[in-house]
Amino acid sequence: MNLLPFVASGIGLGAVYALASVGLVILYRASGTLNFAFGAFGGVSAFLAWQLTRAGVPAPIGWIAGIVASTAVAYGYGRVFAPRLAHRDRVVRAVATLGLALFLLGAMAWYWGVGVPRRLALPTDIDFVALFGVRLSLTRLVALGIAVAMVGGTGLLLNRTRIGLAMRALASSRHISGAIGIPVVRIDTFAWLLNGMFAGLAGILFANLNRLDPGYLTFLVIPAIAAAILGRLSSLPGAFVGGMVAGLIEALLIAFPDVANLRSAGPYLAALIFLTIFGAGYGVGARE
Amino acid sequence: MSELANAELGRHGSIGLPLPAGPEITPRVRAAAIVAVVGIVSVAIALTANRYWLSNFTQAYCIVLAVLGCALLYGELGLVSLCQWALVGVGGWISLRVYHSFHPPFLLTLLAGGAGASVIGMIWGLPALRMRGLYLALVTLMLAGTFQTVIFVTSFPVGGPGFLGQVGASGNDRVMMARPMFAASDVRYFFFVACVTLVCIFLVEMHRRSKPGRAWALIRKNEQMARAAGVRIVFYKAWAFALSGFLCGVAGALLAGLFGQLDGSAFPATDSIVIFIGALLGGCDVWLGSFLGGILTHFIPALLTDLNVDTNIGFMIFGAALLFALRDPLGIGGQLAIVGERLYKRLAGRLYKQWQRQQVP
Numbered sequence: 001m002n003l004l005p006f007v008a009s010g011i012g013l014g015a016v017y018a019l020a021s022v023g024l025v026i027l028y029r030a031s032g033t034l035n036f037a038f039g040a041f042g043g044v045s046a047f048l049a050w051q052l053t054r055a056g057v058p059a060p061i062g063w064i065a066g067i068v069a070s071t072a073v074a075y076g077y078g079r080v081f082a083p084r085l086a087h088r089d090r091v092v093r094a095v096a097t098l099g100l101a102l103f104l105l106g107a108m109a110w111y112w113g114v115g116v117p118r119r120l121a122l123p124t125d126i127d128f129v130a131l132f133g134v135r136l137s138l139t140r141l142v143a144l145g146i147a148v149a150m151v152g153g154t155g156l157l158l159n160r161t162r163i164g165l166a167m168r169a170l171a172s173s174r175h176i177s178g179a180i181g182i183p184v185v186r187i188d189t190f191a192w193l194l195n196g197m198f199a200g201l202a203g204i205l206f207a208n209l210n211r212l213d214p215g216y217l218t219f220l221v222i223p224a225i226a227a228a229i230l231g232r233l234s235s236l237p238g239a240f241v242g243g244m245v246a247g248l249i250e251a252l253l254i255a256f257p258d259v260a261n262l263r264s265a266g267p268y269l270a271a272l273i274f275l276t277i278f279g280a281g282y283g284v285g286a287r288e
Numbered sequence: 289m290s291e292l293a294n295a296e297l298g299r300h301g302s303i304g305l306p307l308p309a310g311p312e313i314t315p316r317v318r319a320a321a322i323v324a325v326v327g328i329v330s331v332a333i334a335l336t337a338n339r340y341w342l343s344n345f346t347q348a349y350c351i352v353l354a355v356l357g358c359a360l361l362y363g364e365l366g367l368v369s370l371c372q373w374a375l376v377g378v379g380g381w382i383s384l385r386v387y388h389s390f391h392p393p394f395l396l397t398l399l400a401g402g403a404g405a406s407v408i409g410m411i412w413g414l415p416a417l418r419m420r421g422l423y424l425a426l427v428t429l430m431l432a433g434t435f436q437t438v439i440f441v442t443s444f445p446v447g448g449p450g451f452l453g454q455v456g457a458s459g460n461d462r463v464m465m466a467r468p469m470f471a472a473s474d475v476r477y478f479f480f481v482a483c484v485t486l487v488c489i490f491l492v493e494m495h496r497r498s499k500p501g502r503a504w505a506l507i508r509k510n511e512q513m514a515r516a517a518g519v520r521i522v523f524y525k526a527w528a529f530a531l532s533g534f535l536c537g538v539a540g541a542l543l544a545g546l547f548g549q550l551d552g553s554a555f556p557a558t559d560s561i562v563i564f565i566g567a568l569l570g571g572c573d574v575w576l577g578s579f580l581g582g583i584l585t586h587f588i589p590a591l592l593t594d595l596n597v598d599t600n601i602g603f604m605i606f607g608a609a610l611l612f613a614l615r616d617p618l619g620i621g622g623q624l625a626i627v628g629e630r631l632y633k634r635l636a637g638r639l640y641k642q643w644q645r646q647q648v649p
Binding site for chain 2: 094
C-alpha cells in the first residue's frame with residue numbers, strides 16, 4: 001500500500017498538533033499547570049470565527065476575534081482562578097482546568113449543538129500543491145508555516161527576552177523567582193495569554209482540517225497532551241516532534257480501515273504508552 | 289475533640305465556634321446516624337417519587353457507590369482517579385458476562401462484578417504504586433478514554449454466543465438480566481439497592497476506622513515515614529484501589545440489574561470526570577459527602593431532562609462546581625456533618641444534664 005499520501009496529509013495535521021502541544025508546554029513550564037481546557041479554548045475561538053464569518057463579517061476579522069476571545073478566556077482564568085490555586089498540588093491545578101473545560105464544552109454544546117457536521121472554511125482551502133501525487137491544500141502548508149514560525153518565535157522569546165528569562169526562572173523555582181523580585185503572577189498570566197493564543201490558532205486550524213464540533217475540539221487536548229508528554233512536558237522541540245508524530249499517526253491510521261472503529265481510542269492509547277515509557281521515572285510526575 | 293473538627297482545624301487554622309461540650313460521638317452513634325439518614329432519605333424517595341424519579345434515584349444510589357470509591361482514593365490517599373465510571377462499566381460488563389454464562393443467583397453476579405472490577409481497578413492503579421499526583425490523573429483519564437471507545441465498539445453482553453455475547457443486528461433475541469426474586473418490582477429493587485449502598489458505606493467506614501485507614505493516613509502524610517513505621521505501602525495502596533474498584537463494580541452490576549442490559553454508549557470519559565466532581569462537591573472525608581455528592585451527580589442531569597432543559601447545561605454546572613469545590617475541602621457533606629455533630633452534642637448534652645439532675649435526690 002502506498003502510504004505516502006497519508007504521510008503528506010499527516011504533515012499538516014501534525015503541524016497543528018505541534019502548535020497545540022507547544023502551547024501546552026509553555027504554560028506547564030512556566031506555571032506548572034497542565035491545561036486540560038486547551039482544546040475548549042480552541043473550540044471557543046473556532047466557533048466564534050465561524051459564527052462571525054457566517055454573519056457576514058470579513059473572515060480575517062472573524063479569525064482575529066476568535067483568537068482574541070480564546071486569549072481573553074485564558075487570561076480571565078489565569079487571572080481569577082489560577083492564582084488562587086497556585087499553592088496547591090500540580091494535580092489539583094490540572095483538575096481545575098478540567099472543570100473549565102467541562103464548563104466551556106457544556107456552553108458550546110448548548111449554544112451551537114453537537115453532532116452537526118460543520119467545518120470552518122478557509123480561503124486557502126481552494127489552492128493546493130501536488131506532493132507525492134496527492135493534492136495538499138494550501139491550508140496544510142500554511143499550518144506548517146505558522147507552527148514553525150510560532151515555535152521558533154517562542155524559542156526566541158524564551159531565550160532572548162527579559163520576560164522569557166523570567167518564565168524560565170519560574171520553571172525552575174517559583175519560590176526563588178518570587179524572592180528575587182520576579183512578578184510571579186504577572187509572568188503566570190502572560191503564560192496563560194500565550195496558551196490562549198496558541199489554543200485559538202490551533203482551534204481554527206483543527207476546525208478547518210477536521211471538523212467543527214464542541215466535543216471533538218475539547219478532547220483534542222488529549223492527543224496534544226500525548227504529544228507534549230513525548231517531550232516530557234518541558235522541551236519545546238520535543239513537543240514539536242511529538243505533535244508531528246501524533247499527526248502522522250492519526251493520518252496513517254486512516255489507511256487501515258480494519259481498526260477504524262477503534263481509531264478514536266488511538267490518542268488515549270498513545271498517551272498511555274508514552275506515559276508509561278516517558279512519564280514513569282522522571283518528567284511528568286517526578287517534579288511533584 | 290471530634291475527628292471532623294480536628295480535620296477542619298488542621299485545614300483552616302481555627303473554626304468559628306467551639307464544639308459544645310457533650311457526649312463523644314461513638315462508632316455506635318455514627319452507625320445509627322448512617323442508617324437513619326440513608327433510611328429516611330430512601331423511604332421519603334420511595335413514598336414520593338414517580339416511576340421516572342424512582343428509576344433515577346436507583347441510578348443515583350449506584351453512582352453513590354462509584355463516588356464513594358472515588359472519594360476514598362482522594363480523601364484517604366490524595367489520589368485523583370478519573371476512571372471510576374469506566375470501572376462501573378467494567379463491573380457491569382463482567383456481571384452481565386457471568387450472568388449470561390452461568391445464570392447464578394443475583395447476589396453472586398453482584399459479587400462477581402465487584403470482584404472483577406476490583407482486580408481491574410488494582411491493575412489500573414498499578415502506576416500509582418510507583419508515583420502519585422498528575423501522573424495518575426493522566427493515566428486514569430487515558431484509561432477512561434480508551435474504555436469509552438472499546439466499550440462503544442464491543443458493547444455489553446446480551447446473551448448471544450461467543451465471549452462478547454452479542455446478538456444480530458435486529459436485536460430481537462436479546463436476553464435481559466433478571467432482577468433477584470425478592471426485588472423484582474421497581475420499589476423493592478430500589479430498597480435492595482439502598483441496602484447494598486448502606487452495606488458499602490459501612491464497608492468503607494470500617495476500613496477508615498481500622499488498620500487500613502491508619503495505614504492510608506500515614507502514607508498520605510509521608511511515604512518515607514510510613515515505610516519507616518512498617519506500613520506495607522504497596523499492599524495498602526493496592527488495597528485502596530481494589531476496594532474502590534469493588535464499589536464501582538457493584539454499582540455496575542446494580543445498574544445492569546436495574547435495566548436488564550447496559551448500553552455501550554453510556555460510559556464516556558466525561559462521566560468519570562463528573563463522578564470525581566461529585567466526590568469533591570460532596571466532600572471526600574465523610575460518608576455523607578459521598579452520599580450527597582453521588583445523588584447530586586445524577587439528580588442534576590435528571591432534573592434538567594425532566595424540565596426539558598438542554599443537558600449540556602449540566603456540564604456547565606459541574607464544571608463551574610469543580611472550580612469552587614476545589615477551594616472548599618470539606619464539601620457539602622462535610623459542612624452538614626459538622627452541623628449534625630454540633631446538633632447532636634447540644635441535644636444529647638442537654639438530655640444528659642437533665643438525666644444527671646434527676647439522679648441527684
